[in-house]
Amino acid sequence: GENVEQHPSTLSVQEGDSAVIKCTYSDSASNYFPWYKQELGKRPQLIIDIRSNVGEKKDQRIAVTLNKTAKHFSLHITETQPEDSAVYFCAASNTGGGNKLTFGTGTQLKVEL
Amino acid sequence: GAVVSQHPSRVICKSGTSVKIECRSLDFQATTMFWYRQFPKQSLMLMATSNEGSKATYEQGVEKDKFLINHASLTLSTLTVTSAHPEDSSFYICSGKTSGGGGEQFFGPGTRLTVL
Numbered sequence: 001g002e003n004v005e006q007h008p009s010t011l012s013v014q015e016g017d018s019a020v021i022k023c024t025y026s027d028s029a030s031n032y033f034p035w036y037k038q039e040l041g042k043r044p045q046l047i048i049d050i051r052s053n054v055g056e057k058k059d060q061r062i063a064v065t066l067n068k069t070a071k072h073f074s075l076h077i078t079e080t081q082p083e084d085s086a087v088y089f090c091a092a093s094n095t096g097g098g099n100k101l102t103f104g105t106g107t108q109l110k111v112e113l
Numbered sequence: 114g115a116v117v118s119q120h121p122s123r124v125i126c127k128s129g130t131s132v133k134i135e136c137r138s139l140d141f142q143a144t145t146m147f148w149y150r151q152f153p154k155q156s157l158m159l160m161a162t163s164n165e166g167s168k169a170t171y172e173q174g175v176e177k178d179k180f181l182i183n184h185a186s187l188t189l190s191t192l193t194v195t196s197a198h199p200e201d202s203s204f205y206i207c208s209g210k211t212s213g214g215g216g217e218q219f220f221g222p223g224t225r226l227t228v229l
Contacts (some may be wrong), residue, residue: 032216043206043220044157051215089156095216099145101208103156 002027004092006104013080014112021107023090024072030092033066034101035075037086044089048075080111115141117209119221126197127229133193134224136207142187143209147218148180151204163190197228 003026013019025033031052036044050057050064050073057064061080066073077084090104116139126132136146145164149157161177163169163184171177181193190209194201204225208218 034217041204041223041225043222045220046217049217093216098162099210099216099218100159100162101147101157101218102159105156 002030002092002094002100002102004090004102004104006090006107008107009105010108010110012110012112015080015082017080019075019077019080019084019109019111021075021088021090021109022072023074023092023104024070025092025102026071027092027094028068028071029094029097032093032095032099033064033073034091035062035064036089036091038089038106039086047088077109080109082111082113085109085111115209115211115219117143117207117219117221119207119224121224122222123225123227125227125229128198129196131193131195132197132226133191134205134207134226136190136192136209136221138188138209138219141209141211141219143190143219144187144212145210146184146190147208147210148182148190148192149206149208151206151223153204157206160192194226197226199228202226202228 006023034049038044061078063076088107091101093101118137120135148160151157160175161169161171169182184190206223207221
């Protein structure tokens, strides 16, 4: 099955700095890679996703890059704000093979004033 | 966007009792629903996948006789934790997916189960 690794487990940045979270996956059949933000006790919130036919996607302060050859994808948050503090999860799935999402282990992001 | 609700949001029960959690897609037809479990400070772990009208497919290590899943309609799936024990205490989250689409799942708000 799919295995997704995520680093770092914790990340502390100063407000206004950038934050980068990296994930690797093992199954070359995976073709859908969403990123979620989860606040304590809440549901995961989709913040951006990328499909395997695209190498990069950007939405305002958030961007995701995908390297299919190396099987890794990254989340970039620029101009971080205190409200960005949360746990972030990457995930991978094969939309043609059951759509099961395999989640990374999560990154606790803390944006300090 | 697509909305998924879960009920109850919190439940406390005694060891040995059964608890049913409902997951509803409010504005779309969820041909596939997924059930996840999340322990404190851990990631979401898929428990099972259910397709409307079919038996659920359970992930390795998840007891199908303990975690009963029913997906009787395109808008409702239920998870029943039978003979709950303290180690079943967790955050249970469902998600729904349409038949088409590109893989996006819509998550419910989760149910916090505490077994005393």
